[in-house]
Amino acid sequence: MKIDLNFSKDIIKEEELDSYEGDIFSIHNCLHSKDEYERMPLGWIDLPERYDGKEIENIKKTAYRLRSNSQAFISIGIGGSYLGSRAAVEMMQSDSPEIYFSGNNFSGTYIQQIVNKVKDKDFSICVISKSGTTLETAIAFRVFRDMLEKRYGKAEAKDRIIAITDKNKGALREIANKEGYETFEIPSNIGGRYSVLTPAALLTMAVAGINIEEVMKGARDAYSSYNDPKLQSNNCYRYSVLRNILYKKGKHIETLINYEPSMEYFGKWWQQLFGESEGKEGKGIFPAVLQFSTDLHSMGQYLQEGSKNVFETIIKVKNPPEDMNIPCFDDDIERLNYLKDMTFNDISNIAYKGAMKAHEEGGTPVISLEIPAIEEQCFGHMVYFMEKACAVSGYLLGVNPFDQPGVELYKKNMHKLLDR
Numbered sequence: 001m002k003i004d005l006n007f008s009k010d011i012i013k014e015e016e017l018d019s020y021e022g023d024i025f026s027i028h029n030c031l032h033s034k035d036e037y038e039r040m041p042l043g044w045i046d047l048p049e050r051y052d053g054k055e056i057e058n059i060k061k062t063a064y065r066l067r068s069n070s071q072a073f074i075s076i077g078i079g080g081s082y083l084g085s086r087a088a089v090e091m092m093q094s095d096s097p098e099i100y101f102s103g104n105n106f107s108g109t110y111i112q113q114i115v116n117k118v119k120d121k122d123f124s125i126c127v128i129s130k131s132g133t134t135l136e137t138a139i140a141f142r143v144f145r146d147m148l149e150k151r152y153g154k155a156e157a158k159d160r161i162i163a164i165t166d167k168n169k170g171a172l173r174e175i176a177n178k179e180g181y182e183t184f185e186i187p188s189n190i191g192g193r194y195s196v197l198t199p200a201a202l203l204t205m206a207v208a209g210i211n212i213e214e215v216m217k218g219a220r221d222a223y224s225s226y227n228d229p230k231l232q233s234n235n236c237y238r239y240s241v242l243r244n245i246l247y248k249k250g251k252h253i254e255t256l257i258n259y260e261p262s263m264e265y266f267g268k269w270w271q272q273l274f275g276e277s278e279g280k281e282g283k284g285i286f287p288a289v290l291q292f293s294t295d296l297h298s299m300g301q302y303l304q305e306g307s308k309n310v311f312e313t314i315i316k317v318k319n320p321p322e323d324m325n326i327p328c329f330d331d332d333i334e335r336l337n338y339l340k341d342m343t344f345n346d347i348s349n350i351a352y353k354g355a356m357k358a359h360e361e362g363g364t365p366v367i368s369l370e371i372p373a374i375e376e377q378c379f380g381h382m383v384y385f386m387e388k389a390c391a392v393s394g395y396l397l398g399v400n401p402f403d404q405p406g407v408e409l410y411k412k413n414m415h416k417l418l419d420r
């Protein structure tokens with residue numbers, strides 16, 4: 001598969017893109033060099049090529065067991081230990097068990113609601129934290145671990161708890177070793193927001209019935225498609241360059257727009273990926289997520305006539321999984337029978353074209369990415385496309401796209417206030 005990329009040609013000229021050829025060539029060689037691989041957490045870059053097939057088999061086995069003994073499954077984690085799996089589940093889950101996500105906020109209401117939902121069901125959990133110390137995750141884990149132990153006794157509860165964390169470090173690794181939980185590893189050279197193609201997200205996906213081998217196949221396909229140092233033929237690098245050109249033209253906000261509601265969490269995953277990677281040293285594009293046509297009726301006003309510091313990146317799905325005809329009635333009071341030969345997706349396409357034209361005319365540049373379908377291979381491909389585009393964007397901007405020093409400050413303040 002491939003991601004097709006188009007952009008507003010009257011706002012960005014091909015020559016502007018071409019002028020980045022040399023920079024891209026150097027960044028490509030740097031990212032793929034042995035030195036950089038040893039210096040930076042770049043384990044994700046060749047992961048689709050070298051991943052451990054045995055581990056995928058083990059994930060599938062564990063997922064099979066959990067799917068057969070659980071009506072509900074709770075995936076506990078935040079940020080990179082949450083958003084990728086939720087994105088996949090919302091896009092592709094088709095059957096049971098019910099999947100809940102916890103440990104991603106401090107809301108007492110939210111956690112109580114999940115407790116209420118699973119209290120009369122057989123359930124199991126996985127707790128995901130690379131550092132093993134994230135407070136949101138750790139306290140939610142306490143709640144559900146306690147519930148499981150009270151319900152099933154310690155021995156059976158143990159078989160319903162999976163811990164996904166660093167190989168050696170952190171409190172979660174310590175607990176898992178002490179209690180004898182089954183564990184999977186988040187490789188130390190892959191940061192949280194780049195960890196979708198590791199057990200961090202793959203286990204939850206597999207429990208949701210998603211074919212993780214196909215996800216990896218899509219990522220492998222993307223790995224070879226975007227392993228080309230030539231800017232002209234590499235859509236992933238072209239996307240990074242377009243963003244950089246627009247940033248330099250004063251477009252400091254990028255909105256990722258989906259027309260499929262099931263892709264909302266893919267947008268949120270993308271938002272963390274780019275926000276945490278680029279937003280530092282007083283630099284970076286602010287990533288925002290919009291859902292069309294819903295938000296055309298609210299934020300569409302801003303995009304059309306508001307400050308001219310925004311650009312749009314639209315993800316268009318060529319063949320959405322479902323469609324429906326527009327119903328036709330004899331009396332036709334609302335005068336809608338003229339749509340009789342159309343489907344919902346036909347109208348969505350027309351809304352897409354109409355909004356894109358209007359926004360471009362209003363001075364908001366549009367990059368459009370087209371994917372063939374919402375399915376496993378496309379998901380894996382898109383994840384890899386965005387991860388690599390994000391790393392290249394960070395290098396173009398001159399920031400380290402793999403750290404997040406700003407997030408640590410919030411944690412420090414919170415712990416001080418909690419009197420730890």
Ligand SMILES: O=P(O)(O)OC[C@H]1O[C@](O)(CO)[C@@H](O)[C@@H]1O
Nearest residue numbers: 079080081129130131134192407
């Ligand atoms: O997997 P962990 O260590 O719990 O971290 C979760 C998330 O928290 C952050 O560190 C931010 O606090 C993200 O970078 C990360 O994805």
